[in-house]
Amino acid sequence: MTSLNAFGELQLDVLREVGNIGAGHAATALSQLLDKPIDMLVPKVRIVPFEEIADSVGGAEQVVVAIFLRVEGETPGNLFFIITVDSAKRLLHNLASLAAGQGDDFSEMELSALHEIGNILAGSYLSSLADFTKLSMYPTVPALAIDMAGAILSYGLIQFGQMGDHALLIDTQFWEGSDEVKGHFFLIPDPESFGKIFAALGVHSL
Amino acid sequence: MIQDQYIKVGMADLNVTSRIGVLKTTGLGSCVGVTLYDAAAKVAGMAHVMLPSSSIAREGTLNVAKYADTAIPEMIRRMEDLGARTERMEAKLAGGAQMFAFGGSSDTMRIGPRNVESCKELLKRYAIPLKAEDTGGNYGRTIELDCETGVLFIRSVQKGIKEL
Numbered sequence: 400m401t402s403l404n405a406f407g408e409l410q411l412d413v414l415r416e417v418g419n420i421g422a423g424h425a426a427t428a429l430s431q432l433l434d435k436p437i438d439m440l441v442p443k444v445r446i447v448p449f450e451e452i453a454d455s456v457g458g459a460e461q462v463v464v465a466i467f468l469r470v471e472g473e474t475p476g477n478l479f480f481i482i483t484v485d486s487a488k489r490l491l492h493n494l495a496s497l498a499a500g501q502g503d504d505f506s507e508m509e510l511s512a513l514h515e516i517g518n519i520l521a522g523s524y525l526s527s528l529a530d531f532t533k534l535s536m537y538p539t540v541p542a543l544a545i546d547m548a549g550a551i552l553s554y555g556l557i558q559f560g561q562m563g564d565h566a567l568l569i570d571t572q573f574w575e576g577s578d579e580v581k582g583h584f585f586l587i588p589d590p591e592s593f594g595k596i597f598a599a600l601g602v603h604s605l
Numbered sequence: 606m607i608q609d610q611y612i613k614v615g616m617a618d619l620n621v622t623s624r625i626g627v628l629k630t631t632g633l634g635s636c637v638g639v640t641l642y643d644a645a646a647k648v649a650g651m652a653h654v655m656l657p658s659s660s661i662a663r664e665g666t667l668n669v670a671k672y673a674d675t676a677i678p679e680m681i682r683r684m685e686d687l688g689a690r691t692e693r694m695e696a697k698l699a700g701g702a703q704m705f706a707f708g709g710s711s712d713t714m715r716i717g718p719r720n721v722e723s724c725k726e727l728l729k730r731y732a733i734p735l736k737a738e739d740t741g742g743n744y745g746r747t748i749e750l751d752c753e754t755g756v757l758f759i760r761s762v763q764k765g766i767k768e769l
Contacts, residue, residue, distance in 0.1 A: 449655075450615040459632030460747055462762050467705050542705035546762050549632020550745025553616060553655070554704050557716055560655050560671060562663045564617055588644070 403446050403567050403590075409477060410593075411444045413602050414569055417528060418442030422571035422584045424527035425480075429573070432516065432518040433580070434494050439573035446565050452552045455570055456481055456583055466517025467542050467554065470525060472535035474592035478524060479553035480517050482582030484545065485531040487513055489579045505545065512548025514543045555587040562590055611749075617671035619652035619680050623687040628750045633700035635717035637673070637740070638748045639724050640697045641680055641689075641733065642755040647754040648689035652676040656716070657723035673723035681731060696728050697757045697769050698738040699748045706743060709717075717741070737769040 406414075430437040445454075453459045464487040466480040475566050483488065489510050494516070505513070518541050528538040544551055559566040566587055574581035588596065597603065614620045614630040622628060628651035630638050639651045652670055659672035669675040680689055701721035721740045728735055739746070739759050749758045757769040 420728070450618055452616075453632065474701045544704050544743070546704065547632045547634075547745035547747065550634030550702070551704055553632065553636055556616075557656070561661050562618070564668055564671070 403565060406446075406567075406593075409602055410421060411596060413600050414444045414567070416600075417532075417596065418444065418569035418571045418584070418586060420531050421524040421528045421569075421586060422553075422573065425524040425584060426573050428520055428523040429516075433490075433503050433575065435493075436446055436487065436576050436578065438576065439571055442569055442571040445568050445570060447568055448565055449553070449556055450558075452556065452566065452568065453548035456548045456552075457483075458545060461548045462546065463548045464513060464545050465543070465548075465551045466514070466521060467515075467544065467551070468521050469539040469540060470588075471537045472529075474512070474532075474534050474536060474588060474595050475558075476586060476588035476592055477558075478521055478538070479552065479555060479585040479587075480521050480524075480582065480583065481548070481551075482580065486582055488582045490516065493580070510543060514541065517541050520584075524586070532596060534595060534599050551553070552585070555585065559587075560590040567593075614651045614653050616653050617655045617668055619650065619670040619676055619683075621648065621650040621680065621683045621687060622673065622752050623648045624752065626752050629748070631745045631747045632646070632764060633748065634702055634704045635700070635720065637698060637700040637717075637720040637724055638746070639673070639677060640699075640748070640757055641677075641684060641694045641748045642696070642697075642750070643684065643693045644753075644755055645693050646688045646690070648684050648687045649750050649755065650680040650684045650689075651748075651750050652680050654720055654724065673720060673727055677724065677727040677731070685714035685766040686727045691731055691733065694731075694733045695736040695755070696733050697736055697750075698724055698740055699746050699757065699759050699769070702742050702744055702746070704743060704745065739767060739769060
């Protein structure tokens, strides 16, 4: 068991690079889908108390659209693609010319389209990471939820729950030029995955 | 129902209060909000339980508020310190959802229902009646327990506000 607090700057750099590669490819995929440039920030690798997991997306009660998929294989973990409700509406409008309905409701067709967008983006995040690390990572079929960010993200903490009150989060923020569509990729590797990620990239875990 | 005397209960956390205040926890997904109330003493407690059993804990110092089987006894003890009596307590449960529907039903995915089961088992052990519950489903909840009345307010995105 690797203690999160024992990670040095080198280890954190490796994890930042992991986020950079994964989210970079996903942002490229999104850019191609929208035919518009997508910007992203340098990934933040943070060891956060459970309570603060949803802070970067507006707090535990903020309603967000989330695509979640469980990563299986050599380095299990949880991957979330999170966008605001407004962004989801604009994304659908730009992409599929689906007229954005009023309020926070989404039609079956819109949900299905969001699901597929999430699938494409999360898939490109993972496959680029698997290529880079030469580790096997298989996504489960993604699931979609539109709900409170805290309720959604706490799902990614269960594996950490058994060993402490903090989780390591690789958080990459992205947005479309005019700030119309913005969101986050959250990768939360399971505690036992860190050693394998470090070893695959030539860094000793401690 | 919007009050300013909020007493926050974080994730994997618990708190108790006497006479005044509103205990509140936000964003319950698969986690369960367990509340206990002694109407005679006006003592209330709330725990935001994350996992069903401390037997799986691999952490050094145990956070008792995180597990159903340790959070409920600790909450009872702290409520008794404030003058509550176990035989007068009534319980309400909220949360324990399955936020994402998957084909597979691995243990992790079923964590919500397991949390609820474990809480109920503990309440039975202490012979505390379960007065009401709003558990399961696939949506998140925010809950508030008013210490003066014992009323539990449950808010969700899809279903609005519900009173137990």
